[in-house]
Amino acid sequence: MTLRKACTVAGAAARSGAGIQADLKTFQELGVYGFTAITAINAKHPSKEQGLFIQPLDAIEAQLLIMNEQNDIDALKTGMLFSKEIIELVANWLASTSIQNIVVDPVMFGKFGSPLLDFDAMETLKTKLIPQATIITPNMPEATYLLGGQKINSIEDLQDAARDLMQLGSKYVLVKGGRLQGPAVDILYDGNKMYKLEAPRIDTIHTNGAGCSYSAAITAELAKGKPMEEAVLNAKKFVTAGIKRFIPFEYAPGMIDHRAYKVYGEDEVQFNEI
Ligand SMILES: Nc1ncnc2c1ncn2[C@@H]1O[C@H](COP(=O)(O)OP(=O)(O)OP(=O)(O)O)[C@@H](O)[C@H]1O
Ligand SMILES: Cc1ncc(COP(=O)(O)O)c(N)n1
Numbered sequence: 480m481t482l483r484k485a486c487t488v489a490g491a492a493a494r495s496g497a498g499i500q501a502d503l504k505t506f507q508e509l510g511v512y513g514f515t516a517i518t519a520i521n522a523k524h525p526s527k528e529q530g531l532f533i534q535p536l537d538a539i540e541a542q543l544l545i546m547n548e549q550n551d552i553d554a555l556k557t558g559m560l561f562s563k564e565i566i567e568l569v570a571n572w573l574a575s576t577s578i579q580n581i582v583v584d585p586v587m588f589g590k591f592g593s594p595l596l597d598f599d600a601m602e603t604l605k606t607k608l609i610p611q612a613t614i615i616t617p618n619m620p621e622a623t624y625l626l627g628g629q630k631i632n633s634i635e636d637l638q639d640a641a642r643d644l645m646q647l648g649s650k651y652v653l654v655k656g657g658r659l660q661g662p663a664v665d666i667l668y669d670g671n672k673m674y675k676l677e678a679p680r681i682d683t684i685h686t687n688g689a690g691c692s693y694s695a696a697i698t699a700e701l702a703k704g705k706p707m708e709e710a711v712l713n714a715k716k717f718v719t720a721g722i723k724r725f726i727p728f729e730y731a732p733g734m735i736d737h738r739a740y741k742v743y744g745e746d747e748v749q750f751n752e753i
Contacts, residue, residue: 483702486514486546486578487695488569489558489586490595493522496688496726496734497590498558504737505695509717511702514549516542518569519561523593531593533561536568543572553702554580556694557608563600570607580701583612583649584694585621590687590732601625610648614707616694617644618655634664634675638753641668651707653697657689663719667711674708677749678719685725685733692735693718712750720745 485506492498499515506513518539523530546552555578560566573581585604587596596604605625609615619631622640625647631640637654644652645668656664663681667674696714705713720743721735728734739745 483511483553483704484514484549484551485511485695485698485702486516486549486552486555487558487698488516488518488543488555488560489691490519490521490561491517492688493520494687494728494731494734497521497691498688501688501691501734501737502556502558502695502698505692505717506699508737508741509696509699509703511553511699514546514552516546518565519559521559521589521595523589531595533565536564539565539568540572543569547576550577552576552578553704554578554582554698556582556584556698558584558691558694559586559595560604560608561595561600562597563603566600566603566608570603570611573608573611579613580698581611581613582694582698582701583608583615584690585609585615585617585625586690587621587624605647612649613701614651614653614697615644615647615649616653616655616690616697618690619658622654632659634659634666637664637666638668638673641666641673645670653711655690655693657686665715667708669707673753675749675751675753676712676715678715678747681719681722681725683722683725685727685735686722687732687734689718689722689735692721692737708750712748715748715750716740716746719748
């Protein structure tokens with residue numbers, strides 16, 4: 480069987496549940512080979528002022544150049560890109576490749592609010608990168624920022640946001656409703672059909688890496704040739720299983736268990752056209 484290849488262009492997260500580490504673990508669990516290009520190191524700690532180390536542009540460019548040697552990358556995701564300059568670099572590079580499946584996770588904040596995107600980078604994200612995306616995967620605050628402040632407080636608001644976000648030019652939009660009350664509902668839209676994904680809400684604060692791993696799982700499934708609807712459904716099952724078997728940290732909120740889907744094979748997600 481051909482080994483499928485996925486790539487992530489994102490930040491490294493020192494607690495290792497999110498960012499590049501989450502992406503690689505997810506790729507491995509879902510049976511694809513993972514390549515990485517690291518844009519930043521996120522080592523935020525309450526006792527330290529400086530914890531975010533953005534990589535120099537030439538270091539990022541050098542990693543992207545290495546990717547050019549792999550002319551058979553099946554799917555790619557972007558995560559934390561941080562600055563206007565990095566987004567421009569990645570967007571220009573992507574335009575020069577023939578990669579077909581591009582997942583843009585418009586990472587803006589860490590789980591507990593630390594900024595992972597410069598404010599003046601928003602326009603570049605919207606005009607240079609998102610139009611090249613096969614799918615974008617904003618959570619509720621990210622969707623709100625992309626839409627210039629549009630409030631999202633309900634499943635109907637998620638649906639409206641999905642419709643409005645299509646204007647930015649991606650082929651699919653997935654708006655994640657992780658912050659709503661009740662079941663964990665996400666909305667997938669292709670400009671024509673709209674789908675609701677629903678999983679039971681797990682009572683935990685240990686969800687570090689849920690968003691990154693979700694977009695990485697979609698990337699892995701697309702790399703394997705799955706159609707988008709199936710890729711998103713499998714990815715939601717993967718992330719739900721991971722949240723259910725969360726790994727608590729002693730002094731900080733913990734992270735999802737990337738092994739859970741393979742070990743326990745949970746299957747509790749409903750997928751319906753609405
Ligand atoms: N407690 C939970 N139980 C089950 N699923 C959840 C829970 N929290 C989030 N999810 C799901 O996890 C996935 C990641 O979504 P989420 O909205 O948390 O993204 P995120 O980018 O991690 O966002 P945020 O940083 O706002 O928490 C989504 O499918 C969401 O529905
Ligand atoms: C480098 C990096 N990238 C992304 C996130 C957010 O991760 P998530 O929303 O999945 O918890 C993070 N904390 N650090």
